[in-house]
Every structure is written in structure tokens, then in C-alpha cells.
Amino acid sequence: MSRQFRLRRISNPPAITGFKPYGNNINGNKSSVIFLHLEEYEALRLCDFEMLDHWHASQMMGVSRPTLTRIYSKARKKIAEAFVLGKQIIIEGGKIYFDSDWFSCKDCFCFFNNPSKQQEIKECPLCGSINFLNYQQAFQEPEESLTRCNDVCVCPTCGFETPLKFGCPCKDEICSHCGNHLIRKGIPY
Amino acid sequence: MKIAITSTGNNLESKLDQRFGRCSYFVIYDTDNEGLEFIPNPNKDVSEGAGPAAVQIVASRNVRKIISGEFGMKIKSLLDSLQIQLIMLKDTDKSVSEIIQMLKN
Numbered sequence: 001m002s003r004q005f006r007l008r009r010i011s012n013p014p015a016i017t018g019f020k021p022y023g024n025n026i027n028g029n030k031s032s033v034i035f036l037h038l039e040e041y042e043a044l045r046l047c048d049f050e051m052l053d054h055w056h057a058s059q060m061m062g063v064s065r066p067t068l069t070r071i072y073s074k075a076r077k078k079i080a081e082a083f084v085l086g087k088q089i090i091i092e093g094g095k096i097y098f099d100s101d102w103f104s105c106k107d108c109f110c111f112f113n114n115p116s117k118q119q120e121i122k123e124c125p126l127c128g129s130i131n132f133l134n135y136q137q138a139f140q141e142p143e144e145s146l147t148r149c150n151d152v153c154v155c156p157t158c159g160f161e162t163p164l165k166f167g168c169p170c171k172d173e174i175c176s177h178c179g180n181h182l183i184r185k186g187i188p189y
Numbered sequence: 190m191k192i193a194i195t196s197t198g199n200n201l202e203s204k205l206d207q208r209f210g211r212c213s214y215f216v217i218y219d220t221d222n223e224g225l226e227f228i229p230n231p232n233k234d235v236s237e238g239a240g241p242a243a244v245q246i247v248a249s250r251n252v253r254k255i256i257s258g259e260f261g262m263k264i265k266s267l268l269d270s271l272q273i274q275l276i277m278l279k280d281t282d283k284s285v286s287e288i289i290q291m292l293k294n
């Protein structure tokens with residue numbers, strides 16, 4: 001059995017969770033999403049935004065220099081693929097940890113951390129809003145409201161129904177009775 | 190509790206400085222007596238080590254929180270060990286007085 005991956009350290013959480021293409025020739029039929037891992041985002045940020053060399057970037061992420069180069073080239077490949085094929089980019093996942101607890105406030109759009117781990121953060125230190133988000137939880141387990149979906153896929157010919165699986169569009173599902181592609185219930189096609 | 194805010198000028202109408210180590214002024218705001226102190230940053234134009242020097246300035250005044258636009262990579266671990274909270278306000282043109290108003294609410 002191979003050795004487990006070393007966890008990559010992330011020092012800055014991304015400000016956004018993804019990118020969407022626009023224009024006429026978007027390849028909308030296939031599930032055209034590319035998942036950019038957080039470690040790849042971080043490698044790209046360190047190398048191309050902070051302009052560090054690979055060795056310094058690898059020290060920042062707590063991995064070896066060859067590993068950093070591999071992560072970085074993966075990030076470049078994914079972004080190039082998204083650009084060329086007009087795919088959507090979603091930044092999530094990856095084997096990572098944050099160097100400290102990061103939070104973002106949804107009201108004043110600030111980022112803040114929690115230096116004392118014993119105390120729990122109850123409100124935004126700047127505006128006092130309770131509407132904030134813990135990055136660690138948000139990125140490691142998706143928000144419940146996002147994964148819970150009450151929609152149903154239905155077969156247009158025989159009426160077979162199945163609950164929509166999160167992340168799998170209805171049109172990719174096939175009816176087990178008649179083999180047709182399903183559609184989302186309640187949405188005219 | 191004392192809070193440090195990085196500022197581009199030495200009055201309340203000046204904007205938040207987006208850099209921490211090389212900001213023009215530090216504003217130390219005391220939430221208990223609403224006192225204000227403007228400290229000019231002596232390390233504004235140094236080529237290296239501005240961040241740790243700035244940490245020394247604010248830490249010597251027992252600051253518990255720092256509000257700035259961005260923090261360099263040398264600073265985060267330093268401030269974590271000093272138990273100082275970082276607050277990043279990116280891409281904002283809020284003035285120092287507006288931020289103090291937010292802190293009061």
C-alpha cells in the first residue's frame with residue numbers, strides 16, 4: 001500500500017468558489033465542470049500571484065518541491081482545459097488544512113481568523129453580524145442547503161420518478177423501465 | 190480592548206491601507222475609552238522585514254485585533270503565536286472613521 005499524501009497547507013482561502021464561462025458556444029450538454037482542488041488553487045496563487053519560486057511555494061504549503069511542481073502543473077492543465085473547452089471551474093476539495101481557522105462575514109465581506117482555539121467565534125469582529133461562514137467546514141463538507149435538494153427526475157414517456165441526485169443532472173439519468181433520458185419534474189422542456 | 194487599523198493618512202477621513210507592513214499610519218483605537226492614536230510607520234519604505242517590524246510596533250501597544258487589507262506570509266504565524274486576530278477587508282475604500290463606526294455597532 002502506498003504512503004498517504006502529506007496534507008497541503010493553505011494560508012489564504014479563495015475569495016470565490018468558482019468561475020462560469022459565458023458566450024454562445026458553451027458546451028452545455030455534457031456535465032462541463034472542472035473541479036480545481038484547493039491545493040491547486042493555492043499553488044497557482046503562490047507561484048503566479050505572489051510570484052514565489054517553486055521551492056519557496058513548496059515551503060509555504062509544507063510539501064516537497066517536486067510535489068509542488070506536480071500540483072502546479074495539474075492546476076495549469078485544469079485551467080487550460082476549462083478555458084479551451086469552455087468549462088465551468090469549481091474550487092473545492094483536496095487534501096488540505098488551513099494554517100489557522102478562517103471565517104468570512106457575509107455582511108461586511110471581511111475575512112477574519114480565530115487566534116484562540118478555545119473560544120468559539122460568535123459574531124463578526126468587525127460589524128457584529130452573526131451571518132458568517134467557517135471556511136474549514138464550508139470547504140471540507142459542503143453546505144447542507146446545497147446538497148439537499150427536493151427535486152425529482154421524471155421520465156417523459158412512462159412517468160417513472162426518482163429523486164434527483166445532487167450533482168447529477170436529470171438528463172444524464174436513464175429511465176430503468178423504458179431507457180429514455182429523464183427530465184426534471186415541473187420544468188417544461 | 191485595543192484594535193489596530195492601517196491607514197493611508199493621519200486623519201479619520203483617510204482610507205484603509207491595503208498593505209499591513211508598509212502602510213503609512215497605524216491607528217490604535219481603544220474600545221474602552223474610545224481613544225485614538227496615530228502612529229507613523231517608520232518601515233514604510235524598507236525593502237525587507239517591514240511586516241515583522243510592524244507587528245512589533247502594534248504588539249508593544251497590546252493590540253488584540255488588526256484590521257488591514259492584506260497580510261504577508263511572514264506575519265500570520267507570528268500573530269497566531271501572539272494571539273492577535275487578523276481581519277482582512279479586501280478591495281474596500283472605507284475610511285478609518287467608517288470602520289470605527291462599524292466596530293461600535
